[in-house]
Amino acid sequence: MDIVLNSVEIFDKRSPYHGKRKNVHIKNGVITSITSQKVKARQTVDAKGLKLSIGWFDVGAHFGDPGFEHKENLESGRSLAEKSGFTGVAVLPNTNPVVQSKNEVSYITSNNKNELIQLYALGAVSANTEGKELTEMIDLHHAGAVGFTDGFNPIWHTDILLKTLQYLQKFDGLLINRAEDRMLTMFGSMHEGTQSTLLGLKGMPGLAEEVMVQRDLRLLDYAGGRIHFSNISTAGSVDLIRKAKKKGLAVTCDVAVHQIAFSDKALEDYDTNFKVNPPFRENGDIKALIKGLKDGTIDLIVSSHCPQDEESKNLEFDLADFGIIGLQTFMSVIKGHYQDLSLEELIQGFTTRPREILGLPLPEIKVGSQADLTLFDPDKKWDYTLESNLSKSRNSPFLGKTLTGKSVGVFNNGKVYLDEGL
């Protein structure tokens, strides 16, 4: 590898070159120069109009491998992530078998040395993510698990949550919980509100999320440790987490990228591509989420990539499964729906912050560093169609739309991927 990106805008607030257009030379996986001078290299890319950030990182994508390979597998997930601008992905443990021993961790991570995309395992907190028996989390940690979560399954058992917070402190481990009191969302298929009343669908109240956030924060205050809420969705949750942060509790959280894009009004036609958990809520919630991103209450923006096959989605609304695929449209959704927020701030939420929270080394854009980079064009228009879709699944409300904003290449682990035509 011997590539120079000519006239690329460096997009990393920590770099002295931030906002400047430079020629960046990458040789054998290392950034060898950042300069305004002409650089000779085997391959020259005219990168005028493109931005260069450190590699994007996603927390909590679901690749379904093993067990659900017909929806996505590690290979398709890797290829999808690479072409969507990501260089690292921490995947959910909700596979079959569940990621709950070092074997499953190494199944996910073993190929990393040969691949551009680095996959990280999130280990299950409880056996089969059932919330009853703790997994061997110290052993999982030593095998490489970067965080602990029951993924789609909220940790409903109060004492299991308490014990996990306590147990993980030995190695400052991170507990990730999806806040949802399932007793309050039972049989629900969308947000509870006027819209669910009009559609005759059983609702999932925002309250179900908030009571669990509140409970968990109280337990965190008592036990210590670190907790991260994945996919928060309500104004109330943002409020509770903001207050807890002020108080000094070690809490972080993320929002699914699509959560800002739609309200419950989008479900008008019973299109199951809008069926997602947490559900699309109301405009007030969306506003609160944006405010939470602005003031730093919300740390991460995640793809919440959840592939579902045709048989799980092309159904009556209440029978269909939850989930949206989110990696490929990630930048476009941010460009299309996060307009009040500056990309400069937002990008922390999928570059530096996730690595900090998971305790992973931070890549840098400086001479001598390993190249862990994403090259992207925030203004590029592209058609998201069945043909251009890279996931094995197609459960996206954005299919068929012309979108704006796209990554065009990534560098990592001595390897490079560049879109054709660059």
Next chain:
Amino acid sequence: MQQLSSKHLLGIKDLTTSDIELIFETADNFKEVINRPIKKVPSLRDITIANVFFENSTRTKLSFELAEKRLSADVVNFSSSNSSVKKGETLLDTVNNILAMKVDMVVLRHSSPGAPHFLARHIKANIINAGDGTHEHPTQALLDTFSIREKLGDVAGKKVAIIGDILHSRVALSNIFALQKLGAEVMVCGPNTLLPKFIGNVGVKVELDVKKALKWCDVANVLRIQMERQQIKYFPSLREYTLYYGINKQLLDALDRPITIMHPGPINRGVELNSDVADSEHSIILNQVENGVAVRMAVLYLLAGIASDN
């Protein structure tokens, strides 16, 4: 010929007020027809209608079938109350199979809200929603409002209380939409656990005390307690429900004026409605049944008109 604004009847929400008025005028004519010695007209000759019922139903199905036969349509019936039908291909496949036999219209009852909308996206036939889960039951609301119009002369300005299990009812939502479009005031009444939390946002009054609801209204539309559609316990016992929400003659006698009593059937006699009310002169429950056939004839006739024009 005047036409409806849609080729399907998925819900009252999608109908305009003039659609409803057109259905009523057409139903007036058919009501006259079904009271003739020869009750059959040739309007839908050569039209084939499939009644596809994924949920148990006796009277709605009977009423549709009768309406179809009085219009000389060819009728096929498919029933499956098999609740283990989990995958939608079954719905789609079943209906596609029926359509492959050249069916023009589908009358669908299904336990999933939006099932007829789902089907409308996938198949060409006209679809009539005969009840989709806890969402809508448009022909029921049409016959209910038609019956109010018949009994009281007009729907506009009337006060209608819908009493009972609003949460699990498709009749309630369709009635609310129809009554509002026709200018009536609507109240819902029941135990708070059986009222959708946000029902107040759709422009209805909410009342927890059945005595107050009866005092307020001109018409009480009493709903069946849907034990079969309740997946979780919403009230402690039928006994308590009957004691505090059941409607009996004593309650009605205590009012300062008579009110009209309706029920979509089948009645749980002695639970939500006592026999001394159900069978009283103020009850129009059997008129509802009779009007059901006329209203369904009107809907089928008008939709078939659109189908043949296409």
